[in-house]
Amino acid sequence: MKKRLEPAKGTLYVVGTPIGNMGDLSPRAKLLLENVSYIACEDTRHSGLFLNSLGIKATLISYHQHNTKSRIPQFLNFLKEDLSIALISDAGLPLISDPGEELVFATKQKGHDVICIPGPCAATTALVSSGLPSKRFCFEGFLPTKNKERKLRLKKLSQETRTTIIYESPHRIISLLKELSDFCGKQRPIIVTRELTKLHEETIGKTIMDTLDYFETNKPIGEFTLVLGGTKQ
Numbered sequence: 001m002k003k004r005l006e007p008a009k010g011t012l013y014v015v016g017t018p019i020g021n022m023g024d025l026s027p028r029a030k031l032l033l034e035n036v037s038y039i040a041c042e043d044t045r046h047s048g049l050f051l052n053s054l055g056i057k058a059t060l061i062s063y064h065q066h067n068t069k070s071r072i073p074q075f076l077n078f079l080k081e082d083l084s085i086a087l088i089s090d091a092g093l094p095l096i097s098d099p100g101e102e103l104v105f106a107t108k109q110k111g112h113d114v115i116c117i118p119g120p121c122a123a124t125t126a127l128v129s130s131g132l133p134s135k136r137f138c139f140e141g142f143l144p145t146k147n148k149e150r151k152l153r154l155k156k157l158s159q160e161t162r163t164t165i166i167y168e169s170p171h172r173i174i175s176l177l178k179e180l181s182d183f184c185g186k187q188r189p190i191i192v193t194r195e196l197t198k199l200h201e202e203t204i205g206k207t208i209m210d211t212l213d214y215f216e217t218n219k220p221i222g223e224f225t226l227v228l229g230g231t232k233q
């Protein structure tokens with residue numbers, strides 16, 4: 001097999017970074033981050049600390065939902081000048097409930113290469129350790145917060161036959177479980193994963209009722225990903 005020289009000129013790299021355990025950064029990702037012309041990241045302070053901990057000195061440029069419009073032309077100019085860019089997020093895979101979709105689209109539209117250096121993602125990490133069917137699955141990310149949209153989505157979710165993965169923040173998790181109980185029934189299988197890849201990693205429950213019981217006496221702390229079983233056909 002031919003070995004590709006990385007970073008290639010004029011290429012955007014979408015780079016997966018750890019979701020907790022620093023040991024999960026791949027050697028390929030580290031090498032790329034060391035050698036790329038620019039690193040586009042959500043938060044330069046957060047990513048600066050991460051890269052510092054790896055001894056990587058890099059030029060960081062912020063890229064988030066509020067500066068997408070101004071940054072994309074700037075990044076396209078870099079690519080035109082044969083420079084390389086790595087896009088990272090605060091944790092996990094960029095574009096998965098994180099910024100990047102518009103940049104990747106615009107980059108491809110202009111004919112530049114986009115290459116993913118794969119890495120951890122909370123959704124697939126939770127799915128494959130849940131014990132729920134994984135042959136076919138859906139990813140919902142965060143549910144809409146507006147009441148009408150949320151109810152509509154919950155109704156659709158309740159009819160879904162595939163396993164569904166949902167992200168939720170700790171302060172909303174109990175109310176989400178109550179909503180899921182109302183829409184899907186309290187015996188619907190669910191696995192709530194917490195702090196994946198970290199020291200206090202755990203999986204909670206078998207059913208929605210179990211998880212609600214658990215949170216009666218355990219305050220939700222940390223990061224959560226829910227894996228909801230599909231309805232029976």
Ligand code: SAM
Nearest residue numbers: 092093096097121122167168195196223224225
């Ligand atoms: N791009 C990231 C990925 O690839 O997983 C997801 C970013 S999204 C803004 C953050 C959400 O992902 C968190 O609120 C949580 O639901 C989930 N998440 C991230 N890290 C996690 C972890 N270590 N354990 C469980 N869930 C996690």
